[in-house]
Amino acid sequence: MNELAIKDLLYKLADDQLILGHRNSEWTGFGPILEEDIAFSSMAQDKIGHSLAFYTLLQELGEADPDTVAFTRNANQFHNSQLVELPNGEYDFSLIRHFLYDNAEIIRFEMLSQSSYEPIAKVATKLKGEVKYHVLHANTWIKNLGSSTEEAILRLQSSLNEALPYALAMFENSKYEQELIDAGVYAGEEAVKTEWLKRIQAVIDKTDLKLPDLATIEPKFGGRYGEHTEHLQPLLDEMAEVFKIDPTAEW
Amino acid sequence: MYGGGNVFEATKFDDVQVEDPAKLEEFEARIARGEKIEPTDWMPELYRKQLIRMIEQHAHSEIIGALPEGTWITRAPGFRRKMAQMAKVQDEVGHAQLLYSAAETLGKSREQMLTDLISGKSKYSNVFNYPAFTWADSNIISWLIDAGAIVNQMANAKGSYGPYSRALERICAEEAFHLKYGHDAVVHMATGSPKQREMIQAALNRWWPPIMTFFGPSDKMSTHTETLMRWKVKMASNDECRQQFLDMYVPKIWELGLTVPDPKLKKNMETGQWEFTEPDWDEFKRVINGDGPCNAERLAVRRTAEERGAWVRRALLNPKAKYVRPLA
Numbered sequence: 150m151n152e153l154a155i156k157d158l159l160y161k162l163a164d165d166q167l168i169l170g171h172r173n174s175e176w177t178g179f180g181p182i183l184e185e186d187i188a189f190s191s192m193a194q195d196k197i198g199h200s201l202a203f204y205t206l207l208q209e210l211g212e213a214d215p216d217t218v219a220f221t222r223n224a225n226q227f228h229n230s231q232l233v234e235l236p237n238g239e240y241d242f243s244l245i246r247h248f249l250y251d252n253a254e255i256i257r258f259e260m261l262s263q264s265s266y267e268p269i270a271k272v273a274t275k276l277k278g279e280v281k282y283h284v285l286h287a288n289t290w291i292k293n294l295g296s297s298t299e300e301a302i303l304r305l306q307s308s309l310n311e312a313l314p315y316a317l318a319m320f321e322n323s324k325y326e327q328e329l330i331d332a333g334v335y336a337g338e339e340a341v342k343t344e345w346l347k348r349i350q351a352v353i354d355k356t357d358l359k360l361p362d363l364a365t366i367e368p369k370f371g372g373r374y375g376e377h378t379e380h381l382q383p384l385l386d387e388m389a390e391v392f393k394i395d396p397t398a399e400w
Numbered sequence: 401m402y403g404g405g406n407v408f409e410a411t412k413f414d415d416v417q418v419e420d421p422a423k424l425e426e427f428e429a430r431i432a433r434g435e436k437i438e439p440t441d442w443m444p445e446l447y448r449k450q451l452i453r454m455i456e457q458h459a460h461s462e463i464i465g466a467l468p469e470g471t472w473i474t475r476a477p478g479f480r481r482k483m484a485q486m487a488k489v490q491d492e493v494g495h496a497q498l499l500y501s502a503a504e505t506l507g508k509s510r511e512q513m514l515t516d517l518i519s520g521k522s523k524y525s526n527v528f529n530y531p532a533f534t535w536a537d538s539n540i541i542s543w544l545i546d547a548g549a550i551v552n553q554m555a556n557a558k559g560s561y562g563p564y565s566r567a568l569e570r571i572c573a574e575e576a577f578h579l580k581y582g583h584d585a586v587v588h589m590a591t592g593s594p595k596q597r598e599m600i601q602a603a604l605n606r607w608w609p610p611i612m613t614f615f616g617p618s619d620k621m622s623t624h625t626e627t628l629m630r631w632k633v634k635m636a637s638n639d640e641c642r643q644q645f646l647d648m649y650v651p652k653i654w655e656l657g658l659t660v661p662d663p664k665l666k667k668n669m670e671t672g673q674w675e676f677t678e679p680d681w682d683e684f685k686r687v688i689n690g691d692g693p694c695n696a697e698r699l700a701v702r703r704t705a706e707e708r709g710a711w712v713r714r715a716l717l718n719p720k721a722k723y724v725r726p727l728a
């Protein structure tokens with residue numbers, strides 16, 4: 150198996166989860182109800198834990214250690230989708246993003262748990278149970294708020310419209326897409342996307358929300374290869390603020 | 401986290417007399433026998449009022465206490481600290497949730513308690529009106545403020561009100577982890593690079609005066625605690641808690657090669673008591689009453705969170721909202 154292709158996949162997985170985990174953690178102390186503070190913090194801990202698992206696989210393939218990789222790269226070296234780096238905004242945006250992201254993530258984890266590349270299969274199998282709970286959390290809240298007050302429905306609809314161009318770009322193809330598919334690593338981004346659409350549509354159908362016509366939406370590609378919004382670098386600077394005081398120190 | 405909250409607003413004791421003497425006698429006998437009082441049991445109004453105040457202030461202290469350390473979650477250095485800091489602060493929010501539920505059993509709603517917090521009507525632990533300037537400040541809080549909280553909460557866990565005492569038992573178990581985490585982080589700083597040592601000493605210097613006020617004013621200065629002690633609402637005096645804390649932690653601080661910024665601090669071997677510079681109780685009162693370095697900011701954050709989240713709570717209360725049970 151082409152190691153570059155595997156690394157490419159691992160970076161994408163790890164970076165998505167690190168950055169979204171970081172964003173989720175920003176809700177601590179600010180949630181609309183205490184239970185949501187706690188839920189977003191739990192998901193943040195899971196996501197960052199998952200990213201660490203994938204950075205550890207990268208280290209086994211010869212990349213630097215997880216702390217160095219996570220805390221010292223610049224934005225243009227990150228492979229996350231732009232969706233996860235966007236600021237939290239109001240709770241409706243964070244919830245919609247969580248819904249769109251985790252419904253894709255669970256599919257990737259399901260596929261990867263069957264992967265021909267055993268180290269990834271092992272990690273995905275071990276962690277997919279946690280992602281399942283993230284999906285349950287997102288779907289429950291979307292169904293609940295998405296069929297409640299007019300104000301909630303309006304907010305969620307406008308956040309959904311705003312997030313979709315970024316969400317569709319989660320499925321930006323890898324340089325090694327065909328190779329990964331041929332080698333049985335997983336079925337590839339188009340397959341993830343098809344299944345994702347089915348699943349989010351099924352949830353949205355149970356609410357007063359509407360999925361816009363996706364054919365008219367231009368996905369915000371680029372994140373997978375270092376093109377990011379102006380929001381990522383400040384996030385990384387903040388994340389590394391203490392670490393960079395002395396990168397050789399043990400904190 | 402919590403400390404001293406039950407003393408700075410002493411309840412007026414004139415109301416005790418209006419209670420039915422027979423019921424009051426039975427109530428006090430139950431407490432003397434070590435029984436727990438449960439939500440539906442008869443209790444004096446004053447007992448109820450004092451407990452609501454105390455548990456509510458404790459809950460507020462957890463949720464406001466999450467803020468100074470919370471600001472360091474996104475900046476925690478390295479995976480290990482980032483994960484632990486998130487889990488630690490999350491626990492504090494969880495403590496608030498648990499405590500608001502305990503207070504609700506006495507008849508005050510969470511929404512009302514949060515409203516009173518934001519309006520400034522009810523208080524929270526005064527130490528959280530001080531800023532966590534650096535990562536090291538956050539470490540000192542995790543270690544020493546949590547240590548103080550444990551001293552306080554272990555005592556209160558033996559109190560007479562069932563729901564509060566059970567909540568405190570669960571909370572203390574988690575606080576023990578916080579203490580370990582905080583100590584580990586401080587050890588790394590204190591035994592690390594010169595820069596790290598300098599950071600942690602500076603943080604200790606900043607936090608020592610607030611820490612010394614954590615358990616509330618000296619017993620000489622607080623009044624009317626006998627009834628609360630008899631009812632097992634207040635379980636240990638402020639001075640006892642402070643002495644116990646100093647006994648347990650000053651040696652550990654010295655062990656790390658750190659100095660305590662109080663030249664008068666020493667244990668008097670004859671009395672067995674720690675001697676120290678009397679904390680500035682005027683400043684303590686000034687800060688509690690709103691004039692501290694972070695009071696406005698802390699409440700503003702809470703107020704903003706409540707305002708921004710109001711639409712979610714309205715939506716949840718809406719009769720149209722179907723509660724969707726997550727089916728695994």
Ligand SMILES: [Fe+2]
Pocket residue numbers: 401462491492495571575
């Ligand atoms: Fe706590």
Ligand SMILES: [Fe+2]
Pocket residue numbers: 487488490491
């Ligand atoms: Fe936790």
Ligand SMILES: [Fe+2]
Pocket residue numbers: 401492546549574575578
């Ligand atoms: Fe704690």
